[in-house]
Amino acid sequence: MLFDFLFWQEQTGLNLLLYTLFVVGAVLATLPRHAPVWRSGYFQLALVGTLLSGGLVVLYGSFVAKLACVASLAMVLGYVNQPDLKLVAYALLTSLGNLGRAVPAVVNQLEPPRQASLRLKRTWFYVRLFLVPLGLLVLFHVLFSLANPRYEALTASFLTLLGDWFARVFEQISVPHVLFFLLGLALTTSALIIVPVHFFADHESRFGEFVRRQRNRVASFAVRQPDFSTKRFQLLDLRKEYLAALAVFGLVNLLLLVENLVDVNWIWFGFEPEKGFNLTQFVHEGTYVLIFSILVAMGIVLWFFRRNLNFYAPGLRWLRLGATVWVVQNAVLAVSVGLRNYYYILHMGLAYKRIGVYGFLLLTLFGLGTILLKIWQRRSAYSLVRLNALAAYAVLLLLAGGNWETWIARYNLQTRFDTLDLGFLLNMPGRMLPELVEKRAVLAQIPNLRRENSDGTIDSVGAAKAQQLLDARVANWLHDYQAEHTWKSWTYADARAYEQLHRIGLAAKSDGASQTAHVQFLLPTSAPK
Structure with missing residues (x-):
């Protein structure tokens, strides 16, 4: 209830x-x-x-x-x-x-209790007993209706009254409400x-925090070599697995070193996109590919250090060193991804995905740190999953503490931007509307205003049209807030936005100056519920 x-x-x-x-x-x-x-x-x-x-x-x-x-x-x-x-x-x-x-x-x-069950069975017995008389009753009713018009009219009026009564009863029963009540129940x-x-x-309970040596499985590399003379397959021994891991870490470290040197030289210091440079492709495709490469690198380290290679004394030191260098280089690559994201925000504006990328990079850096724990402390995959899940929960709470819509609107409404996605701002929750109204003069100073339609096409929006769209959005939100919001759905941000917009609207009505001519959204006539 x-x-x-x-x-x-x-x-x-x-x-x-x-x-x-x-x-x-x-x-x-x-x-x-x-x-x-x-x-x-x-x-x-x-x-x-x-x-x-x-x-x-x-x-x-x-x-x-x-x-x-x-x-x-x-x-x-x-x-x-x-x-x-x-x-x-x-x-x-x-x-x-x-x-x-x-x-x-x-x-x-x-x-039902036992006595109620016995009564139900007895009732069902009598119901079945009267099925035949009831069927005969329906048969004779049909015959009399066909034979006597007055009888037919009388029964039709009775059924109409009965149907109206049932309709009034069922009007009071909302099927969606009943289903919602059952969901809450x-x-x-x-x-x-x-x-x-x-x-x-x-x-x-089957998992442990650390990797244990499995003496009945000397090799853990799931590659088999055929022996055509005996038609048997033999697992590669631990030394060959060690050589394969060392080769992977050595070669990919060199390749990753080249990638990091290029990124450090290109985007770490004094990066300025050239005229005609596709910054969107540079950030979107490059970011996703680099993040995927980091995840693959983490998976490879987990694969090699999953079992007995953690206990291979002759070459464990060099193997750990190579894996550590690889993890550190992937951390450098993560910083490069963060810089790509930063340059996009600097030149194109802030959006939800850009914030999400930084949250994901925080988890990536934490995950790389737990990979080092696995390498040097022989941590198990279970331990890494446990720690990273806690980190993901902490990042979720961190993101929940941000008033992101207001911050996005405040950052994007700057005259240094050549392009502004007005449709994106207008589709945001209403709590950011005061920020947009207070900086509405900036809309006339940004050369390219655009809005995406429902079919995916993008239209250019003029300064006058932008002011009209803003006024319509504010008026609709104020009306919906006054009509639909009650104390049950109250939030501080929405209530504060409502008061600010209401105050701005009253000031605009009492002020006939030209600078407030655009503030013409309709104010509700009563306070919200």
């Missing part, structure tokens, strides 16, 4: 925080004082992340904050279900597994009722 009351036909804001606090409070209240989950650092981290991201939802209402809040709450429920879990992904999957088991468990508890059931899901915890 609380889920339906807070979320039905509402946008997400304060309601998500209230529901999250209810679920967290109910779960914590039912936990024993000495429950093992209280000693889990992962549970404590997820709990803090849940409260923090819930607060950020109320502050900004961004999609990243909502995603972080939902994911954090799911992690909390997963760790409550299995306190020994460490992997973030397994905690999420355990929470989903509990959803699949809690609902059927509750449904099974709704079976299922989600709340899975949150409050814990049915142990041991599968992922049992699977995780």
